[in-house]
Amino acid sequence: MISTLPRPLRLLLLWAGLVAVYAAGLTLPAAPGRDLSQTEAHRLLVAHSIVTDRDIDLLDEYIARPYEHWGGIAGVRPGAALANNVAVRRDERGREGPPLAPGGFVEPSGLGLGAVLAPAYWVGRTTGIGGPLAVQLWCAGLLAAAFVLALGLARRIVPDPWATRGVVVVALSPPIVLGATQIGPTAPTALLLTGAVSAALAVRDHPRTGAALACATLCALVPWIWLPLAPAALVVAAALTRWMRRRRRGLMGYLALEVLLLSAFILLTVNDRIYGGPTPWAPQVGWSLPMFFDGAWDVARRIVVSPVGLLVDRDFGLLRWAPVLGLVGVAVWRLVHWRRSRLFRVFADEIHVEVSVLFLLLVLVAATVPYAILSPWPATNWLGGAGAAAALPVVAATVGWAWQRVPRAGAGLAALTLVGTLWLLGAGVLDGGAATDPQRGALPWAGAARVLPEIRR
Numbered sequence: 001m002i003s004t005l006p007r008p009l010r011l012l013l014l015w016a017g018l019v020a021v022y023a024a025g026l027t028l029p030a031a032p033g034r035d036l037s038q039t040e041a042h043r044l045l046v047a048h049s050i051v052t053d054r055d056i057d058l059l060d061e062y063i064a065r066p067y068e069h070w071g072g073i074a075g076v077r078p079g080a081a082l083a084n085n086v087a088v089r090r091d092e093r094g095r096e097g098p099p100l101a102p103g104g105f106v107e108p109s110g111l112g113l114g115a116v117l118a119p120a121y122w123v124g125r126t127t128g129i130g131g132p133l134a135v136q137l138w139c140a141g142l143l144a145a146a147f148v149l150a151l152g153l154a155r156r157i158v159p160d161p162w163a164t165r166g167v168v169v170v171a172l173s174p175p176i177v178l179g180a181t182q183i184g185p186t187a188p189t190a191l192l193l194t195g196a197v198s199a200a201l202a203v204r205d206h207p208r209t210g211a212a213l214a215c216a217t218l219c220a221l222v223p224w225i226w227l228p229l230a231p232a233a234l235v236v237a238a239a240l241t242r243w244m245r246r247r248r249r250g251l252m253g254y255l256a257l258e259v260l261l262l263s264a265f266i267l268l269t270v271n272d273r274i275y276g277g278p279t280p281w282a283p284q285v286g287w288s289l290p291m292f293f294d295g296a297w298d299v300a301r302r303i304v305v306s307p308v309g310l311l312v313d314r315d316f317g318l319l320r321w322a323p324v325l326g327l328v329g330v331a332v333w334r335l336v337h338w339r340r341s342r343l344f345r346v347f348a349d350e351i352h353v354e355v356s357v358l359f360l361l362l363v364l365v366a367a368t369v370p371y372a373i374l375s376p377w378p379a380t381n382w383l384g385g386a387g388a389a390a391a392l393p394v395v396a397a398t399v400g401w402a403w404q405r406v407p408r409a410g411a412g413l414a415a416l417t418l419v420g421t422l423w424l425l426g427a428g429v430l431d432g433g434a435a436t437d438p439q440r441g442a443l444p445w446a447g448a449a450r451v452l453p454e455i456r457r
Helices: 007-027 038-053 059-064 111-127 131-157 162-171 174-179 186-205 209-225 227-246 250-275 296-312 323-340 348-374 385-405 407-430
Strands: 080-083 086-090 096-102
Touching (some): 007 131, 007 407, 038 059, 038 131, 131 385, 162 323, 162 385, 186 227, 186 348, 186 385, 209 227, 296 348
């Protein structure tokens, strides 16, 4: 019955269904008795300041304390301290960093994220449904739209029903369902990154100027929302430039790359004026990257252990909470096998599938590995960080391609993933002490998760 409907209507129904499921995740608070976490409250304060004061100075927000009406948040400690009428940031040892905006507080959430959340916050305040709830639903809608775009990516490399199955199961996995309504950069960056990847692959098929400029613009906006995703945006921009040059449209490709470079220059300038450095974390680390390494051994350990921990950690790993993502490994194996067998000499048309899958996997690596290495808490963020969650719509396209190769194993992993989602949503209804933070043994795997290692800092 649904298959007879026009394609735009089917996509709209898919988007509405995903939003409805994500809204059900609101039954689980961030913590028992609190609807929002401290990090979400800080980000929401930036949107509140933009809507009410038209600036990002949070000094008056900390005085008025609007967060007391956001569901159980008793207090939000500012990330900046006022000294000599100049806002400075203090690190964990109390040491002061470079000065910020005179006479005010500037949070590291950034101007871009606050600007994305502000319209929804204004609508919530105007309509009376509440600013936080409106922002949460807005994030859910953006993430659902990203998976609708990912369905088009999946159909490029594998036919239905495998394409739809892979995207839908990843979209309904526990990390996505419970992370969709989190107030943060995950949803907007996921939509921007998925749109940029779709435009880049469209340019590879037909090198049109409009698609190239759209891809470059989307890549340029990603660092404004979440700077750690800049490596993924650079991978997409590099692929765009290469494909335009190989199709004798190199000048247009370089012009598109100039859009990204110009945006990066403006971003660095704005951050330097607001935060005193190139990043929102500049008050803590100055003009260096936000790395907190303790010698060469710590660097080596992070490079090896941190990405692995994001995947297979017993309590916080993505594979524990979304077993269907194990099919990404099957996709890598299938790609390597296809390449070693040199099947492109027999099936020339399959080269397009190989390039698309390799491109999607490279975007996933660029979005997850640098953040896992640089982040001081990679094994304690059960979403794998905002970068990993934002890249899941992109990598969902490869899940169906791998599922086609191992249909029975894929069906089993998909069933485990959906059972986990139902279990957690049921806990939100039946258990008042449940929360979105993962708990040991929260999923009914009958102790099977014990085979996974515990990776801690």
